[in-house]
Amino acid sequence: MKRKHDQDDEASAAVAEQQPEKKKKEKKEKKKVVVVAEEEEKELSFAELGLDPRLVQAVAKQGFEKPTLVQRKAIPLALRGEDVLCKAKTGSGKTAAYVLPVLEGVLKRKKTDATPYTAGLILVPTRELADQVHKAIEEFSAFCAKDVTAAKLTENVSDAVQRSLLANVPDVVVSTPARAWKVVESGALGLEKLEYLVLDEADLVLSYGYDEDMENLARSMPKGVQTTMMSATLLSAELDTLKGIFCRNPRVLELDEEFGEEDEKLTQYYVRCGEDDKWLISYLIFKLQLIKGPCLIFVGDIDRSYRLKLFFEQFSIRSCILNSELPVNTRIRVIEEFNKGIYDIIIASDERSEVFGDEKEEKGEGEGQDGEGGEGEEKKGKRKGRKGKRDEEYGVSRGIDFKNVAAVVNFDLPTSASSYTHRVGRTARAGRTGIAISFVIPKELYGKHKPTSIKSCEKDEKVLAKIVRAQGKMNRKLEPYNFSKEQMEAFRYRMNDALRAVTKVAIREARTKELRQELLRSETLKRYFEENPAELSHLRHDGELGHKARQQAHLKHVPEYLLPREAKKELTKGAGVGFVPFKKVDKDKKHRGKFGGGKGKGRSFKVGGGRKGDPLKTFKVRRKK
Numbered sequence: 022m023k024r025k026h027d028q029d030d031e032a033s034a035a036v037a038e039q040q041p042e043k044k045k046k047e048k049k050e051k052k053k054v055v056v057v058a059e060e061e062e063k064e065l066s067f068a069e070l071g072l073d074p075r076l077v078q079a080v081a082k083q084g085f086e087k088p089t090l091v092q093r094k095a096i097p098l099a100l101r102g103e104d105v106l107c108k109a110k111t112g113s114g115k116t117a118a119y120v121l122p123v124l125e126g127v128l129k130r131k132k133t134d135a136t137p138y139t140a141g142l143i144l145v146p147t148r149e150l151a152d153q154v155h156k157a158i159e160e161f162s163a164f165c166a167k168d169v170t171a172a173k174l175t176e177n178v179s180d181a182v183q184r185s186l187l188a189n190v191p192d193v194v195v196s197t198p199a200r201a202w203k204v205v206e207s208g209a210l211g212l213e214k215l216e217y218l219v220l221d222e223a224d225l226v227l228s229y230g231y232d233e234d235m236e237n238l239a240r241s242m243p244k245g246v247q248t249t250m251m252s253a254t255l256l257s258a259e260l261d262t263l264k265g266i267f268c269r270n271p272r273v274l275e276l277d278e279e280f281g282e283e284d285e286k287l288t289q290y291y292v293r294c295g296e297d298d299k300w301l302i303s304y305l306i307f308k309l310q311l312i313k314g315p316c317l318i319f320v321g322d323i324d325r326s327y328r329l330k331l332f333f334e335q336f337s338i339r340s341c342i343l344n345s346e347l348p349v350n351t352r353i354r355v356i357e358e359f360n361k362g363i364y365d366i367i368i369a370s371d372e373r374s375e376v377f378g379d380e381k382e383e384k385g386e387g388e389g390q391d392g393e394g395g396e397g398e399e400k401k402g403k404r405k406g407r408k409g410k411r412d413e414e415y416g417v418s419r420g421i422d423f424k425n426v427a428a429v430v431n432f433d434l435p436t437s438a439s440s441y442t443h444r445v446g447r448t449a450r451a452g453r454t455g456i457a458i459s460f461v462i463p464k465e466l467y468g469k470h471k472p473t474s475i476k477s478c479e480k481d482e483k484v485l486a487k488i489v490r491a492q493g494k495m496n497r498k499l500e501p502y503n504f505s506k507e508q509m510e511a512f513r514y515r516m517n518d519a520l521r522a523v524t525k526v527a528i529r530e531a532r533t534k535e536l537r538q539e540l541l542r543s544e545t546l547k548r549y550f551e552e553n554p555a556e557l558s559h560l561r562h563d564g565e566l567g568h569k570a571r572q573q574a575h576l577k578h579v580p581e582y583l584l585p586r587e588a589k590k591e592l593t594k595g596a597g598v599g600f601v602p603f604k605k606v607d608k609d610k611k612h613r614g615k616f617g618g619g620k621g622k623g624r625s626f627k628v629g630g631g632r633k634g635d636p637l638k639t640f641k642v643r644r645k646k
Contacts, residue, residue, distance in 0.1 A: 073165040089114035104271040105249045119249045141217040143192040146225040148175040171201035174200045198231035223250040287449035289457045290502035296470035299460045301516040314427025321433035326370040337577040340366035351539040360424040432461035438491035
């Protein structure tokens with residue numbers, strides 16, 4: 022017994038001696054993280070980072086003059102073979118930060134070993150992001166296309182086509198975790214010699230339900246795979262789980278400092294109003310051009326997106342829709358055309374809204390949400406069963422590279438502060454200014470306008486409080502959006518007319534028509550447009566869908582007497598604003614026939630002896646004798 026006690030004492034003493042050493046090591050590691058994130062270095066060029074000249078040439082062709090902060094920090098670490106865990110804002114250049122090191126590794130290996138095998142696997146949570154990353158790989162490997170091959174596994178094709186795609190053994194594969202595991206399990210893709218693994222939007226991967234797929238992929242990979250993880254946060258249970266599975270001892274890069282100036286260029290407003298006022302203000306904002314430039318409007322569900330589009334059509338406001346029901350090719354094309362400036366307004370249904378991770382976080386805060394989680398999860402499960410044809414790999418508020426967005430409108434407030442941050446992060450990027458406007462329905466006004474109310478708006482005030490706190494930590498402020506209620510009231514009857522015309526039948530018909538059209542375009546015409554790219558200009562996604570909605574011509578223009586004084590000069594220059602007659606007069610129309618005044622055999626009927634001018638002035642009064 023004494024020996025045991027002695028051994029225990031010696032062990033505890035050894036542990037006590039080791040603890041300060043461990044603490045010192047932890048402090049050193051923490052210092053390393055801070056130094057990596059904050060140390061000032063001279064701005065290096067891409068050539069000085071140690072990249073292949075062909076990659077540098079491709080980067081120059083894309084118009085990138087100097088590496089961004091995330092590229093300066095992450096690329097050298099990745100080239101040295103270290104695991105990297107990086108927190109970086111969307112739009113900071115993180116795609117190039119992980120794609121270039123992977124391509125560099127492939128090119129370096131092929132100088133000595135030309136054996137074909139898949140060396141790099143890039144996993145992303147959504148199909149749209151996969152397409153974006155695949156295009157970036159093609160662009161960066163433009164001058165070494167013979168030496169680097171890449172495959173994207175998110176296309177909706179048969180297993181036979183997928184096998185033929187992978188038969189050539191691509192060097193780099195881009196995929197969602199579910200699709201990647203499917204092809205690995207079938208034997209079409211081998212990961213025995215995998216060298217590079219990248220997880221983009223890593224904190225979303227598990228939130229999107231890929232946890233089982235990730236565990237299966239981890240078992241299929243060899244030990245020692247170099248891992249790069251890009252994330253919007255460094256504090257989440259999902260991220261810790263992935264870090265434990267894939268990373269050995271990652272270098273952590275927290276790169277928020279450089280974006281302080283950009284954050285100041287984002288102006289955030291909120292509007293407390295009823296459900297009907299939400300529609301009225303949206304109509305005024307876009308019809309009177311209070312917001313100019315490309316705009317993203319986020320709504321809570323798919324039906325909501327079609328209702329808003331049909332509502333806008335009543336006023337000749339063009340917009341296009343983005344949701345999980347549309348074919349992936351259509352969604353990708355809508356994003357591309359929006360970035361080119363073809364469309365000004367996208368109405369995006371943010372059904373997922375990153376709810377999985379955020380709801381866990383919110384439950385912990387304990388703001389009257391205890392006991393509601395089970396019900397919410399039940400409802401989610403029912404919704405999942407009802408979705409059926411919806412794309413579970415769809416996500417629009419994060420990861421997608423929307424360019425030059427002037428404004429983000431949260432028509433329906435998201436369910437969490439985190440989702441709000443990702444939504445408004447679509448604007449005020451790359452040094453540009455941006456506006457975010459969010460509609461908040463007070464508790465006393467919730468459900469007052471029954472035809473258009475939705476369940477998610479019930480907790481808008483609680484969500485707003487969380488958003489204000491979260492934005493305050495980032496030194497951002499939300500201000501109330503001021504407008505003249507008196508001038509707004511003059512437009513209410515027009516809004517009500519338009520909203521009454523958008524019935525449930527019209528929404529259902531529009532949704533069916535849009536889906537039918539896009540499926541036809543996506544599948545049947547895909548090959549034709551690949552061979553004839555010039556013909557693509559004839560396909561627009563912002564066309565009118567409201568054939569079942571009652572068309573009201575008088576709503577498509579704004580009468581001059583309704584315009585505020587300040588807006589008259591600016592707005593009356595363009596079409597669609599000005600005097601609106603009660604009856605449309607067609608100057609070219611000429612009456613023919615017996616009483617016609619135009620060309621023809623019939624005689625014209627003239628009052629007052631055929632004199633020109635006002636017929637009432639031709640009558641003569643005869644005096645009685």
